[in-house]
Amino acid sequence: MMIKKFIYKYILKRKYYRSGICNRCGACCSKIYVSHKRDVIKTEEEFLSLKKLHPFYTYLEITDKDENGLVFKCNKFDAEKRICTIHKIRPLICRRYPSEIILKMGAVMSENCGFYFTPIDSFKEILNEKMKKVNRN
Ligand code: SF4
Numbered sequence: 001m002m003i004k005k006f007i008y009k010y011i012l013k014r015k016y017y018r019s020g021i022c023n024r025c026g027a028c029c030s031k032i033y034v035s036h037k038r039d040v041i042k043t044e045e046e047f048l049s050l051k052k053l054h055p056f057y058t059y060l061e062i063t064d065k066d067e068n069g070l071v072f073k074c075n076k077f078d079a080e081k082r083i084c085t086i087h088k089i090r091p092l093i094c095r096r097y098p099s100e101i102i103l104k105m106g107a108v109m110s111e112n113c114g115f116y117f118t119p120i121d122s123f124k125e126i127l128n129e130k131m132k133k134v135n136r137n
């Protein structure tokens with residue numbers, strides 16, 4: 001097994017490789033849903049209590065509400081220059097976006113995102129592993 005595959009699969013416990021680059025579309029900074037305890041925040045009251053938990057929440061402004069919940073934009077995003085004005089000290093969640101962990105928590109990739117994910121194991125490998133398990137039981 002390749003070293004890269006071994007590290008991703010057994011040390012980082014990932015199922016996908018992340019590839020691509022940020023094209024600075026800004027979508028992930030201007031259409032944000034906030035989830036807490038697996039639920040997307042739906043009311044301003046819920047959000048106000050969250051603001052005390054992490055400084056990142058203090059950057060967010062409500063712009064809309066849709067069928068998922070409240071929609072926010074980050075006031076640290078400069079829409080004209082398409083840059084994060086606190087890039088060097090941006091929160092960890094922003095540094096890691098888009099990550100498999102965040103997607104597992106229910107986040108959805110922005111349509112124009114320059115990153116993409118590909119499975120570490122091929123369909124054949126997954127099938128073989130499943131068959132081994134079935135044969136063992
Ligand atoms: S802190 Fe920067 S990277 Fe994070 S959402 Fe705001 S503008 Fe985007």
Ligand code: SF4
Pocket residue numbers: 021022023024025026027028029097098110112113114115
């Ligand atoms: S959505 Fe993807 S490409 Fe667009 S700014 Fe965010 S990370 Fe970069």
